[in-house]
């Protein structure tokens with residue numbers, strides 16, 4: 001019996017399967033996942049609590065079967081025929097679908113230099129096991145890429161007393177997603193912790209001794225990890241003739257260019273009301289889009305409107321960012337006991353906020369900031385900067401107004 005087929009059993013695909021059941025869908029749900037495990041969360045891979053790599057499952061062991069979700073583990077979808085409404089799997093099976101969700105996520109961007117094969121990727125549980133088991137015996141490591149994943153990895157390795165060099169082609173680390181104020185603070189903390197940075201230089205080659213940089217200098221390392229970002233996994237969609245760009249293109253309801261095919265999570269580039277498509281790579285985005293896609297597949301027509309949010313843990317610091325801060329926004333800084341918040345206003349309207357603090361110090365305020373953004377407030381900037389002004393009170397008065 002054909003029903004809903006979901007390709008990709010990561011955060012997005014798995015959440016979508018459960019969301020279908022929660023929304024009352026009683027037809028068949030088949031979840032196809034290339035990895036050989038039960039679905040697991042990726043964020044804990046770069047935040048191991050002890051020296052063992054944690055596999056945090058997305059659902060209990062019997063959760064999928066109990067919900068009537070047919071999970072095909074360790075099998076990948078190799079061909080999509082959008083006209084026939086079928087997907088061919090790597091084991092030769094052909095699945096017919098009424099609705100198909102592509103939740104194929106992203107794969108690591110590859111280095112193109114001589115010796116690139118010596119660098120380990122960091123995306124899957126298998127990658128994490130390979131890195132941490134080898135890091136334990138290596139005296140020195142080089143992390144190529146000073147983005148969020150590379151910097152989280154550096155903090156974990158330093159926590160274990162392992163020497164870490166971070167190589168970043170840009171002049172600064174964390175430049176892509178993190179507001180400058182907090183990128184600088186995190187960078188300074190890494191220096192305090194003893195991370196050795198090589199900025200503004202590319203990688204010319206990787207050898208048995210380490211990494212040769214484009215200026216000819218050598219970074220000695222027994223273990224090299226590549227964390228230079230990811231590419232959306234769009235091969236299946238592209239080969240089937242679906243519209244793609246920096247992701248599988250969807251409208252605001254997560255419908256792709258082909259009838260009955262939807263896309264969500266790291267692989268999806270979603271149409272924005274003000275033009276263009278945006279693709280997010282974050283845990284909560286994957287879950288939120290999964291829920292919208294599930295409801296859309298069974299007939300609701302709500303657009304995807306969630307405010308972007310992500311977090312990153314490095315040492316004892318936690319960063320949270322809600323909305324999309326831009327350098328052109330007006331910034332208002334608010335001190336906190338164990339951290340700091342920064343609000344971003346566009347023509348007087350609160351559009352984003354970020355916070356960095358010890359442990360959970362900023363979590364409550366970022367949640368309130370998210371509600372303030374959703375309420376469309378135009379706050380008094382002096383009041384916003386005043387740590388004595390309660391954000392809850394501001395929200396209450398905004399809602400009352």
Ligand SMILES: Cc1cc2nc3c(=O)[nH]c(=O)nc-3n(C[C@H](O)[C@H](O)[C@H](O)COP(=O)(O)OP(=O)(O)OC[C@H]3O[C@@H](n4cnc5c(N)ncnc54)[C@H](O)[C@@H]3O)c2cc1C
Pocket residue numbers: 007008009010011012013032033034035041042043044045046075076077078103104105106122123124149233236264265266267280281282283284286309310311312313
């Ligand atoms: C180490 C690490 C740490 C992270 N930390 C954070 C964090 O702190 N905060 C945060 O917000 N986000 C974090 N993220 C990002 C977050 O985990 C991702 O945004 C999220 O996992 C995306 O979910 P997804 O289901 O869209 O994609 P994925 O998790 O990539 O899952 C896609 C799945 O589809 C499978 N697949 C692909 N093609 C096929 C096919 N043809 N057939 C069958 N299966 C297929 C893949 O094998 C994969 O299992 C982190 C990511 C990593 C790697």
